[in-house]
Amino acid sequence: MLLAEMSVTGYRTSVTVFEQPGGGLRWVVIPTIHMGHPDYYWAIWQRLRSCQAVVAEQYDGPSSTGYAYATAMRITGQRAGRDLVHQDIDYSTLDVPIIFPDAHTAPAPVAERRMPAVGWVDVAVVTPIVAIQMAVSGRDDWIADRVGDIHDTTVFGPAPFDVTGPDGLGERDRLLLGVIREIHGEFVAEDMEVAVVFGGMHIPLVVRVLTRELGYRAAPGQRWLTAIDYDEPPYMRKPTLDGWMDW
Template sequence: MRLAEWSETGYRTSVRVFQRPAGGLRWVVIPTIHMGHPDYYWAIWQRLRSCQAVIAEQYDGPSSTGYAYVTAMRLTRQRAGRELVHQDIDYGALGVPIIFPDAHTAPPPEEDRRMPDVGWADVVVHTPALALQMALSGRDDWIVKDSLNIDDTTEFEPMPGEKIGPNGRTERDDLLIGAIREIDTAFAVEDIEVAIVFGAAHMPLVVRELTGRLGHSTAAAEAWLTAIDFDEPPYLRKPSLDGWMDW
């Protein structure tokens, strides 16, 4: 089952609904990337409006990782970077319960959902290294050189600093799966939708949990969402210096 895919024209992620054959609780699985077009995050937010609860990643605020990537892409004049923004989905505006199972792994945002100081420090540390990598890889081609097709069978190595527990999962994945199991047990027969909005690398494990131990199957495959689009006229690929960093 394909969950996210790269191509020569860009990057897109799926929206899939899982439910048991007998009905009841529906899981809306939305893999994400931490940088993309504003319309991409707007489409995700709009889809979440029909859900009665959301399980989301870390905290209700902008992504420092996405900010670092977008900044580095613009500094190195990557053709896709001119219109990209960092992930920033306003979960609080949905007015439904939001569960952040791995909240303790990231500091809470400042007032008005601003990125915390630790997040800005992360941007300052990682942006130069990312920009150097992109510059050495070659302008316009950096992203398409990374193959990141993700299926439900895809396995990922832990991120630097993360450790694998006795059950073969990282702490963050353990917390995510624990939240899913708890909600699935408590609301199994309810006619509600609960969304899972996490980075795409976490979603193969989520899908295997839903279709394996919890007994769900794919109830619907909704429209794919385009996060990054390379298909633009050549004259738009290298914006003018005047105002090109005003984002």
């Protein structure tokens, strides 16, 4: 199953619902990239509005990594870099339970969802390094070398500085899968949707656990959201109405 796709026109990620043959709990699985067009994150937020709970990555605030990469792409004139923003999904406005399994690995949240001081340090360090890499490459589609297709069979190693356990999984993946198994065990018979919004590298493992261990299967009607595009005019990307997508 294809979960995220890089093409000659840009990068897009999927929205897939996993369900059980007999009904009950459904999982809305959304792999994300930490920088993209504003309407990409707006569309994700819109889809989350119909869910009864959300399992999200780290904390309810902007992504320092996404900010650094988006800034570096604009500085170096990357053709995919225009109008890019860092990931910033306002989970607090959804008024449903939000679970951050790996919250302790993120900076402490601050008031008004501003980026913490340690996040700005990360931006200051990472932005010039990435900008130099982009400039040296001489390409205006540098992003194409850094992200690519992700399938449910794709295997990623633990992230740098992640704590690997005897099972070979990083701590963040273990925490994420633990929450999924716990929710499944308690609410498996409930008619409800729970979303999983995590970076794309975590999602293949999530899908394999859902389908091979817990007995879910992908429902028809997988949707796709364009996170980064090279050529589409900006006015084509701006939604005009709340609820514009037929979820």
